[in-house]
Amino acid sequence: xxxxxEETTVAELSGVRVAMGNMTExxxxxxxxxxxxxxxxxxxxxxxxxxxxxxxxxxxxGGQNWLVLQVHxxxxxxxxxxxxxxxxxxxxxxxGDLDFVFRSSCPNCSAPSGWxxxxxVDIGRLFIGMACTNCGNRFAFTNGALRRRFNDNPPTFTPGxx
Ligand SMILES: [Zn+2]
Numbered sequence: 001x002x003x004x005x006e007e008t009t010v011a012e013l014s015g016v017r018v019a020m021g022n023m024t025e026x027x028x029x030x031x032x033x034x035x036x037x038x039x040x041x042x043x044x045x046x047x048x049x050x051x052x053x054x055x056x057x058x059x060x061x062g063g064q065n066w067l068v069l070q071v072h073x074x075x076x077x078x079x080x081x082x083x084x085x086x087x088x089x090x091x092x093x094x095x096g097d098l099d100f101v102f103r104s105s106c107p108n109c110s111a112p113s114g115w116x117x118x119x120x121v122d123i124g125r126l127f128i129g130m131a132c133t134n135c136g137n138r139f140a141f142t143n144g145a146l147r148r149r150f151n152d153n154p155p156t157f158t159p160g161x162x
Contacts, residue, residue: 001086002069007079014062014086017046023073023080029096029160031058031067039073041082053082058094093131096160104141106132117157126150
């Protein structure tokens with residue numbers, strides 16, 4: 001399924017309302033986590049999650065993966081649009097959305113999993129949120145080295161870091 005969202009309008013992807021914000025030129029992550037630059041736009045979902053995407057980006061919306069086919073930047077005075085293709089299936093975390101400064105294996109499928117940027121303190125211990133790049137599993141992760149790292153020199157979440 002291919003959906004087109006025009007600039008400043010709202011469409012429905014996987015049952016979630018998604019607004020396309022104004023277009024810019026900038027740097028964004030491709031589906032393999034590498035960075036490139038070019039026309040991009042901001043997609044904002046109804047729960048206020050935003051994704052800055054360009055051609056070749058992969059985003060998870062409504063439990064499905066969507067590949068950005070193109071971000072069309074029009075002549076001045078006309079509206080641009082973004083086209084996305086549903087890849088179906090269960091959403092997996094795109095490696096470009098994760099920070100592999102912390103990595104572990106998914107408890108479900110053993111695939112590489114990276115930090116999703118979230119942290120949580122439970123019973124006085126710091127946990128970080130991890131997402132699997134294969135099966136979409138999300139899980140909390142902690143160990144002594146990780147907690148010392150956050151105490152001594154807290155890392156800045158950097159999506160796409162290997
Ligand atoms: Zn998994």
